[in-house]
Amino acid sequence: MKVVVIGGTGHVGTYLVPRLVEAGHEVVCISRGESQPYLPHAAWNQVERVFIDRAAEEAAGTFGGKIRDMQPDAVIDMICFTLESCQHLVEALRGQVEHFLHCGTIWMHGHSAQVPTTEDAARQPFGEYGIQKSLIERYLMREAHLNNFPATAIHPGHIVGPGHIPVNPAGNKELDVFEKLAKGETLNIPNLGMETVHHVHADDVAQVFMLAMANWSTSVGESFHAVSGAALTLRGFAEALAAWFGQEADLNFMPWDQWKETVSEDAAAGTWDHIAHSPNASIEKARRLLGYTPRYTSLEAVFESVQWLADHGEIDIS
Ligand SMILES: NC(=O)c1ccc[n+]([C@@H]2O[C@H](COP(=O)([O-])OP(=O)(O)OC[C@H]3O[C@@H](n4cnc5c(N)ncnc54)[C@H](OP(=O)(O)O)[C@@H]3O)[C@@H](O)[C@H]2O)c1
Numbered sequence: 001m002k003v004v005v006i007g008g009t010g011h012v013g014t015y016l017v018p019r020l021v022e023a024g025h026e027v028v029c030i031s032r033g034e035s036q037p038y039l040p041h042a043a044w045n046q047v048e049r050v051f052i053d054r055a056a057e058e059a060a061g062t063f064g065g066k067i068r069d070m071q072p073d074a075v076i077d078m079i080c081f082t083l084e085s086c087q088h089l090v091e092a093l094r095g096q097v098e099h100f101l102h103c104g105t106i107w108m109h110g111h112s113a114q115v116p117t118t119e120d121a122a123r124q125p126f127g128e129y130g131i132q133k134s135l136i137e138r139y140l141m142r143e144a145h146l147n148n149f150p151a152t153a154i155h156p157g158h159i160v161g162p163g164h165i166p167v168n169p170a171g172n173k174e175l176d177v178f179e180k181l182a183k184g185e186t187l188n189i190p191n192l193g194m195e196t197v198h199h200v201h202a203d204d205v206a207q208v209f210m211l212a213m214a215n216w217s218t219s220v221g222e223s224f225h226a227v228s229g230a231a232l233t234l235r236g237f238a239e240a241l242a243a244w245f246g247q248e249a250d251l252n253f254m255p256w257d258q259w260k261e262t263v264s265e266d267a268a269a270g271t272w273d274h275i276a277h278s279p280n281a282s283i284e285k286a287r288r289l290l291g292y293t294p295r296y297t298s299l300e301a302v303f304e305s306v307q308w309l310a311d312h313g314e315i316d317i318s
Helices: 013-022 042-046 054-059 063-069 083-093 128-147 176-183 202-214 234-244 256-262 265-277 284-290 298-311
Strands: 002-006 026-031 048-051 074-077 099-103 151-156 158-160 186-190 199-201 222-226 250-254
Touching (some): 002 013, 013 026, 099 128, 151 202, 176 186, 199 202, 202 284, 234 250
Parallel strands (some): 151 222
16 A cells, blocks of 8 residues: 555654555655654665645645645554644545544543543543544544544554653653652652553554554544553652662652642643543553554553663763
8 A cells, every 4th residue: 555654754653654664565754854763774765755844734725635646545644733634634535545544642531530541431631732632533533434534543642662751750751750760869759649651662553553554444433542551650650660770769749739849840731731631541442453462561661761861861870
């Protein structure tokens, strides 16, 4: 198949594009040309790179037409963030593609009631990002069910892998949290540390996309979580990471209002976003219908990322 990947040089594309090439697909990667894949791979020599700024083309009303004119059999949209943007593309591709795969997020759930959260749970999204992703998913599923538009939505958790910073045990992306755990220093944790984060290795997200394509009749009109087999509590995460560094975690639990004063405004906002969602998503549907078997646990994925940060001088864990 000819597969167009919109935003193919990012976290997920780094693994997905080589997987697509290895599976024998003709791959076109759309990006602005500002970023390169996180890891080198010989498969990129066989990929057609097309530089398009989606935002600019959408503003001009020409983005969907440009993608359609490439005559793809399948389109994988990694970077759609508003309902309007999705509608523009779907209108252009209606009746033109065999499969349309959208990258969403588990944030589309918002507050969970029963965990692990399943794909059919009632949506209670909050925050503009989660609300828009939820609207996109709803729109795509209706298009699939009512109008036979061949859409599948895949919802990753916190994406992890070499080259980028994992969400840490304080629920944000501050690098000093890793250093404190590595050095056996006291780490302040909000509340009781029982709120959760749910990581996934970028290659496991790529695996779900590949399985959805290989199981077309099962995946069209469906949403799937793409997360590791189990979420982590902040406390358990901190203890496991400290142990990986050869330390015993020295954790200081603080009520939210006090804790947030100990970090920057940005870090507090990041933590709030993560703990307010406290994601804990089920992979049972992807396992049952697609045969998804994550290669990485949350901790294995994080350890790989943290090792990369240390090897590249981003954190000092000596
Ligand atoms: N990060 C997470 O933890 C997380 C969690 C859940 C869901 N998600 C979802 O994952 C998706 C992002 O995937 P990712 O993390 O693999 O992407 P990413 O690492 O953010 O990479 C973005 C890709 O899109 C390209 N791009 C960015 N802006 C563009 C534009 N205006 N026009 C054309 N290309 C553009 C970038 O290349 P250039 O810079 O060269 O243009 C790059 O190829 C999003 O839908 C997000 O909601 C992410």
